[in-house]
Each structure stands twice: as structure tokens, then as C-alpha cells.
Amino acid sequence: MQKLNKWLLFINLFFLQIYLIRFQIGPYPTNLQEILIALNGLTLLISQPESLKNLFKHKTINLFLGLTAITLIFSASGLIEILNNLELIRVLKFTLFASALTFIFLETLKTEKAKDQGLLAFSLGAAAFGLFSIIINLLGFSNTHDYRLIGVMDSAVQLAFYLTPALIFASIKITQTKEARPKKLYIILALFLAATIAATRSMGSIIGLFGALTIYLLKGSKKSIRLILVSIGIIIAAVTFWTKILPAVQTNYSSLNERGEIWLVATTLIKENPILGLGLGQFESHFALNAEEILNKPPLDIQPLHPHNIFLLFLINYGALGLAFLLYLAFQLTKNPLQIFNIILLYFFIHGLIDSPFLKNDILILFLLAASQTIQPNRAPTP
Numbered sequence: 001m002q003k004l005n006k007w008l009l010f011i012n013l014f015f016l017q018i019y020l021i022r023f024q025i026g027p028y029p030t031n032l033q034e035i036l037i038a039l040n041g042l043t044l045l046i047s048q049p050e051s052l053k054n055l056f057k058h059k060t061i062n063l064f065l066g067l068t069a070i071t072l073i074f075s076a077s078g079l080i081e082i083l084n085n086l087e088l089i090r091v092l093k094f095t096l097f098a099s100a101l102t103f104i105f106l107e108t109l110k111t112e113k114a115k116d117q118g119l120l121a122f123s124l125g126a127a128a129f130g131l132f133s134i135i136i137n138l139l140g141f142s143n144t145h146d147y148r149l150i151g152v153m154d155s156a157v158q159l160a161f162y163l164t165p166a167l168i169f170a171s172i173k174i175t176q177t178k179e180a181r182p183k184k185l186y187i188i189l190a191l192f193l194a195a196t197i198a199a200t201r202s203m204g205s206i207i208g209l210f211g212a213l214t215i216y217l218l219k220g221s222k223k224s225i226r227l228i229l230v231s232i233g234i235i236i237a238a239v240t241f242w243t244k245i246l247p248a249v250q251t252n253y254s255s256l257n258e259r260g261e262i263w264l265v266a267t268t269l270i271k272e273n274p275i276l277g278l279g280l281g282q283f284e285s286h287f288a289l290n291a292e293e294i295l296n297k298p299p300l301d302i303q304p305l306h307p308h309n310i311f312l313l314f315l316i317n318y319g320a321l322g323l324a325f326l327l328y329l330a331f332q333l334t335k336n337p338l339q340i341f342n343i344i345l346l347y348f349f350i351h352g353l354i355d356s357p358f359l360k361n362d363i364l365i366l367f368l369l370a371a372s373q374t375i376q377p378n379r380a381p382t383p
Contacts, residue, residue: 001047008040009108012101013118014125016362017162020152033361034093037101044104051107058106060372061099063325067318068095071280074319080279083289087281091317091359095280098364102372115373116173119340122366123166127189130163130196149199157355158363160202164209164351165344165366167193171213172340203240208351210236212343219338258300259308259354265291265299266307270316277319281359283307305359310352317358332374341373 012033019033044051056062074080075088082088109118133151141152148156170190177183197205214229248256269278269286278286284305291299306313314322330349333342348357348367357363 001043005040005043005047005104006108008036008043009104010118010121012036012040013105013122014128016122016125016365017129017151019361034097037097037104040104041100044107048107054107055103058103058372060329060368060375061103064095064368064371065099067322067325068092068280070321071277071318074276075279080273080276080282082279083282083285087284088279091281094359094361094364098361098368101365102368105369106372119166119169123169123189123193126163126166127192127196130159130193133159134196134199148201149196156200157202157204158360160197160200160205161351161355161357162360162362162366163193163197163200164205164347165370167197167209168212168344168347169340172216172343175217201243203236203244204351204354206236207240208347211350212347215346216338216343253300258304261291261295261299262287262301262304262308263312265294266309266312266316268294270312273319274315275320277322278316280317283313283316306356308355310349310356310358313352313356313358329371329374336374339373341370345370345374 015036016033018036019031021032023030071080072092075082105115105118109115129151133149136152137149149159150156151159151162167190170186170193173186174183174190177186197209210232214233217225217229244254244256247254248260251257265287266283269283269290284303287299287304288302291302307316311323311326314326318325329345333346333349336342337346344366348370357367
């Protein structure tokens with residue numbers, strides 16, 4: 001049963017994107033990811049019943065679920081007005097299932113080697129979904145108007161957000177691996193993921209990736225490596241200016257203009273209740289009701305699910321406690337900044353300045369995994 005539990009976890013990590021396959025069991029809407037996570041939880045409890053004793057030992061999961069519980073209490077008491085119950089339920093489901101799979105990961109894969117195996121399973125799955133997305137795009141089923149690579153029922157930005165942690169893992173393993181065969185695998189994986197992310201044209205992912213890996217590579221690097229990093233940085237800055245900043249100035253109708261409006265509306269809304277926030281998943285409804293009045297014109301994006309900033313997102317969903325949680329994570333990053341999970345979490349913070357990992361199962365799971373290891377790294381020796 002322990003082997004079944006481990007392989008079911010690897011399947012879950014490989015197929016994180018199957019949450020997109022949605023259906024109903026009677027009146028209950030669900031997806032394949034939730035079914036697999038539930039089965040994985042059952043195999044964990046059967047094979048490792050002692051794991052129940054550890055339910056309250058994983059600090060990040062407990063803090064995250066605690067924030068959720070506090071927000072629900074505020075909502076039930078009327079201190080926070082819930083405008084959209086369906087969004088509340090949807091975000092709550094994402095939170096619970098992401099926390100469950102994170103717990104299963106931490107209880108099943110307890111050594112550094114085992115966790116690397118789990119990250120490799122996820123990375124191979126990310127590459128497989130990237131390849132699937134390319135095929136779907138080439139067949140003409142999900143092309144955008146500007147020919148960016150997008151996932152099925154997805155967006156270019158969210159696809160890049162999902163793929164980039166896998167690229168970070170593969171890139172770091174290239175520098176750590178001595179054996180030729182696994183190193184070749186990581187090189188091939190990294191090159192394919194890099195090309196796929198480039199095809200999404202998500203500058204947030206590219207900037208976040210470059211920033212996070214630069215922190216990792218700078219320590220003890222040669223002068224030639226630093227010159228290469230500076231050169232790449234200049235190229236990224238030029239591309240960002242040409243594709244994002246210049247259109248925003250010239251047209252007032254770019255993605256950066258959209259985000260500027262969303263940030264303005266979000267900061268205005270949160271001033272009404274900065275201590276408690278607006279409630280789980282309620283930003284979209286509040287935006288729809290107030291954006292035109294705040295902006296004095298119709299917004300460019302009429303239905304944003306989140307405020308496109310991880311700090312605003314936690315502040316809006318959880319209030320001041322949510323912001324404190326993120327700042328605590330950011331502080332923990334400084335203690336061991338070169339660990340793989342910490343580099344991934346750093347990427348989430350950098351890209352999180354213009355987007356958010358919260359309202360999608362796959363990305364939330366990756367965020368919680370990275371945060372869990374940042375706060376409470378496993379110090380068991382590698383076998």
C-alpha cells in the first residue's frame with residue numbers, strides 16, 4: 001500500500017492539470033484532480049495511519065487553513081459581506097485540495113532524494129502538458145489573437161506560471177547533478193520548458209525566472225557567468241519595454257494598462273476593510289460593482305478574478321493576517337535562499353507582483369509546497 005500511495009502521488013503530481021477535466025457526481029461538481037487527491041489521501045491513511053498525528057505539525061498548511069477558517073468565521077458573522085457564494089465555494093475547494101496534496105507530499109516524500117523524485121514527476125508532467133498545449137495550438141483549437149501559446153481552457157500567463165517552477169527545478173538540478181544520464185535528462189527538460197515558456201510570451205514568468213535563478217547563480221559564480229546574466233538582463237529589460245511598457249504609453253490599451261486599473265481598484269476597495277479584507281473569492285464581484293465608479297470610465301478588463309498582485313490578493317482575501325503571512329514567508333526566504341523550494345517560492349513572489357498563484361489548483365499546490373519547505377525544511381539525510 002505504501003508503494004501504491006507513492007505512485008498515486010507521482011501520478012497526481014504528473015497530472016496536476018487534470019483539474020481541467022470537470023464533471024459532476026450527482027449534484028456535486030468535481031474534477032479528476034479532486035478524485036485522485038481523495039484516493040491518494042485514503043492510501044496515505046491506510047499505509048501510514050500515524051500520519052494523522054502530524055496533521056498539525058506542518059506550519060504552512062496550518063497557517064494557511066487557519067487564515068481560511070478565520071475569514072469564514074468573519075463571513076458567517078456578517079463582518080464580511082459575501083457577494084458571490086459560488087466563488088467562495090470554488091476558492092475554498094481549491095484551498096482544501098491543494099492543502100491536502102501538499103500534506104500527502106510532505107508525509108510521503110520525507111528525504112531530499114524522494115522530494116526530488118516528486119519534483120521530477122511534476123516537471124515531466126509539466127513538459128507533457130506543454131507539449132499537449134503546443135499540439136492543440138497548432139491544430140487551431142486554442143490560438144489567441146496574438147499567437148501566444150496557451151493551455152487548454154487556460155491562458156498564456158497561467159500556463160507559464162505552471163511551467164516555470166518545473167524549469168527552475170530542472171535548471172538547478174543541471175548544476176547539482178554529476179552523472180551524465182540524469183544530467184542529460186535535465187538539460188533536455190530545461191531546454192524544452194524554456195522554449196515552451198518563451199512561446200507563451202509571458203514577461204512576468206520570464207522576469208520572475210531570471211530573477212530567481214540569478215539569485216541562485218550569483219553565489220560563487222565566475223565573472224563570465226555574471227557578464228552573461230547582465231547581458232540576459234539587458235535583453236529582458238529591452239523586450240519588456242518594447243512589448244509591455246511602450247504599448248501601455250502609446251495606446252493606453254495594453255495588459256499593463258489593464259493591471260494598472262485593477263491595482264487602482266483593488267487598493268481603493270481594500271481601504272474600506274484593510275483589517276478583515278473582502279472575503280475569499282469576492283474580488284471579482286466587488287470589482288464589477290465598483291470599478292467604473294472608481295475609474296470614472298468602463299474598465300479595460302471587466303471581469304478580473306484576482307487583483308494581479310499576490311500581496312493585494314492575500315490582503316483582499318484574508319485581510320491584514322494574510323499580508324502578515326506573506327511577509328513571514330518572505331522573511332523565511334532569507335534564511336536559506338539557495339534551496340530549490342526557496343528559489344521556486346522566490347519566483348512566485350517576483351511573478352506575483354503582477355499575477356497570482358491563488359485561484360488555480362495546480363499553481364496553489366506548487367505555492368504551498370514551496371512555502372512549506374521554506375518554513376520547515378526537511379533535514380533528514382539523503383539516503
